[in-house]
Amino acid sequence: MASLAPRTVVRSLSSATHSARRSVAAVHGAALRSSAASSSAPASRPLTTSSAARSAPAGQESPFKEPAPRNPNEDYLAIAPQLQEFGAYLMASLPKFIQQTSVYKDELTLYVAPSAVVPVLHFLRDHTNTQYKQVMDIAGADYPTRSHRFEVVYHLLSVKHNSRIRVKTYADEVSPVPSATGLFRGADWYEREAWDMYGIFFTGHPDLRRILTDYGFEGHPLRKDFPLTGYTEVRYDEEKKRVVSEPLQLSQAFRNFEGALSPWEGTGTGVASRAEQFTLKPPQEEKKEGAKK
Numbered sequence: 001m002a003s004l005a006p007r008t009v010v011r012s013l014s015s016a017t018h019s020a021r022r023s024v025a026a027v028h029g030a031a032l033r034s035s036a037a038s039s040s041a042p043a044s045r046p047l048t049t050s051s052a053a054r055s056a057p058a059g060q061e062s063p064f065k066e067p068a069p070r071n072p073n074e075d076y077l078a079i080a081p082q083l084q085e086f087g088a089y090l091m092a093s094l095p096k097f098i099q100q101t102s103v104y105k106d107e108l109t110l111y112v113a114p115s116a117v118v119p120v121l122h123f124l125r126d127h128t129n130t131q132y133k134q135v136m137d138i139a140g141a142d143y144p145t146r147s148h149r150f151e152v153v154y155h156l157l158s159v160k161h162n163s164r165i166r167v168k169t170y171a172d173e174v175s176p177v178p179s180a181t182g183l184f185r186g187a188d189w190y191e192r193e194a195w196d197m198y199g200i201f202f203t204g205h206p207d208l209r210r211i212l213t214d215y216g217f218e219g220h221p222l223r224k225d226f227p228l229t230g231y232t233e234v235r236y237d238e239e240k241k242r243v244v245s246e247p248l249q250l251s252q253a254f255r256n257f258e259g260a261l262s263p264w265e266g267t268g269t270g271v272a273s274r275a276e277q278f279t280l281k282p283p284q285e286e287k288k289e290g291a292k293k
Contacts, residue, residue: 076105083108090130094123109166114177117154117169121183124156124165132156132165135180138190140198144224148172150200154180171200179204197222216245 080103087101087108097116102109112120124132134157141151148170156165171177179202180187191202192211199220202208210217218231229248237244 079106093127094120107164107166109168111168114169114171114175117152117167117180118178118183120167121154121156121180124167125183129161130158130165131160132158132163134159135184135186135190136164138180138187138194140194140200140222142198142222142224146170148175150198152177152194152200173199176201176203178202179208181205196220199223214245 083103083106084101087103087110090110091098091101094116097112097120098110099113100111102111110120124130135154136157137153137155139153139155141153143149143151150171152169152171154167154169156167158164169177177200179191181191182204188205188207189211191205192208194200195202195205195208196210196212197220213221214234219226221230229250231248232245233248234243234245236242
């Protein structure tokens with residue numbers, strides 16, 4: 001039997017090895033493609049994304065599995081009746097002081113007269129069913145169209161009952177509000193801020209003075225009738241080596257934009273003209289050089 005040459009044997013072995021590798025790779029590729037297709041397309045969802053597939057017929061399960069967004073107002077539907085009942089209980093406990101109540105989301109608001117601020121806050125702080133021991137803020141608001149333009153809002157917190165409550169009262173430029181510093185020590189700076197920003201006067205405050213604005217500041221910045229630019233401006237004086245206060249100087253005065261007026265000054269009313277009235281001037285004849293001689 002004739003023996004094969006060494007080169008022929010090597011070539012035959014290499015070709016057999018390559019063909020085996022190709023067959024194995026083809027088998028693995030087919031398996032990977034089938035597994036990827038099965039994993040990316042579950043049986044519960046169709047592969048198509050057309051509008052016909054998105055709208056499921058009546059009586060069939062919807063293809064969308066995502067939960068629908070919840071209405072945030074539904075979170076307060078369960079607690080609103082409880083707050084209304086609690087507000088009615090407070091009104092029955094203090095019928096001479098609480099004028100009305102309101103519920104917004106998860107917080108109850110009491111509306112009282114200025115003379116009832118201290119009795120109501122004292123009741124809310126010490127009563128067993130309230131225990132509002134902390135004053136979180138005392139804010140002010142300005143409503144110029146009201147007879148009592150200012151509104152003072154007390155924000156209280158009860159750590160024991162994990163509850164918050166608001167107490168609102170009213171005032172104006174001349175009628176004061178009793179101070180709550182005798183009940184809450186934290187009310188000191190809040191009332192000073194309300195005095196500084198709005199000019200609300202608190203009777204019985206131990207140190208009612210400005211807390212945010214500079215010394216000698218005129219007016220109350222958060223009032224609606226206070227000008228945006230203020231009355232004075234400050235700058236650093238190189239000669240005096242300190243900050244000085246000077247009368248306000250505007251490079252451009254305020255303009256009235258009401259009544260559809262033009263915001264630009266000096267434009268005038270304009271000249272009404274029509275298309276047929278517009279004519280071009282005839283061109284002038286050029287002078288010749290010979291005519292000059």
